[in-house]
Amino acid sequence: MDNHFVYLNNGITIKYDVLIWAGGVQASSVLTNSGLRTTNKGCLAVTNTLRLVGIKNIFSAGDCSWCIDFKTGKKVPQTAHHAIEQGRIAAMNVALEIEKKKLITYEPRQSLIILSLGHHMAAMVYNDFMIHGKIVLLLKTFVEKYYLFMCKK
Numbered sequence: 001m002d003n004h005f006v007y008l009n010n011g012i013t014i015k016y017d018v019l020i021w022a023g024g025v026q027a028s029s030v031l032t033n034s035g036l037r038t039t040n041k042g043c044l045a046v047t048n049t050l051r052l053v054g055i056k057n058i059f060s061a062g063d064c065s066w067c068i069d070f071k072t073g074k075k076v077p078q079t080a081h082h083a084i085e086q087g088r089i090a091a092m093n094v095a096l097e098i099e100k101k102k103l104i105t106y107e108p109r110q111s112l113i114i115l116s117l118g119h120h121m122a123a124m125v126y127n128d129f130m131i132h133g134k135i136v137l138l139l140k141t142f143v144e145k146y147y148l149f150m151c152k153k
């Protein structure tokens with residue numbers, strides 16, 4: 001792909017002006033080759049404690065997990081917010097497992113989603129509410145900078 005054309009594997013070239021990518025996310029082949037139980041997107045199937053289905057000593061968090069919200073039955077979106085929260089819960093559950101204590105259940109919270117729409121626009125979605133514009137882009141920049149600042153602390 002370049003700024004004007006998309007080149008397909010079958011040799012076809014498609015000219016474009018605005019490109020909307022809806023390809024989705026495929027997990028690394030490391031997982032499918034691991035012998036662990038994976039889903040159709042190559043992610044690891046986990047229980048509500050983020051433990052792998054059928055395996056006691058492995059926990060998984062983030063994009064590589066096929067994590068279901070057990071309240072709604074829906075797949076948890078693969079976003080940074082959920083990855084960070086799952087990482088926290090998975091780490092605590094590793095410690096609790098070592099101490100032979102009851103594991104914490106992961107209950108995903110409905111999160112605010114901010115999407116970049118090119119370099120000059122962004123949209124913010126929360127439940128059925130959506131706004132877009134440059135102000136949202138500013139907010140997204142702030143969120144990114146705040147996250148990096150907190151990482152350095």
Ligand SMILES: Cc1cc2nc3c(=O)[nH]c(=O)nc-3n(C[C@H](O)[C@H](O)[C@H](O)COP(=O)(O)OP(=O)(O)OC[C@H]3O[C@@H](n4cnc5c(N)ncnc54)[C@H](O)[C@@H]3O)c2cc1C
Nearest residue numbers: 028030061062063064078079080081082083084114115116
């Ligand atoms: C184009 C794009 C835009 C996005 N925008 C947003 C957004 O605006 N907001 C949001 O919340 N989320 C966004 N996401 C999703 C977000 O990036 C992911 O949900 C989040 O990064 C998941 O974190 P993770 O730690 O699980 O995985 P990752 O951040 O992908 O980390 C996995 C790490 O593993 C490494 N790795 C992979 N294979 C191997 C290997 N074989 N050996 C060693 N290391 C390996 C990778 O290099 C990477 O560093 C976006 C994703 C994409 C692709």
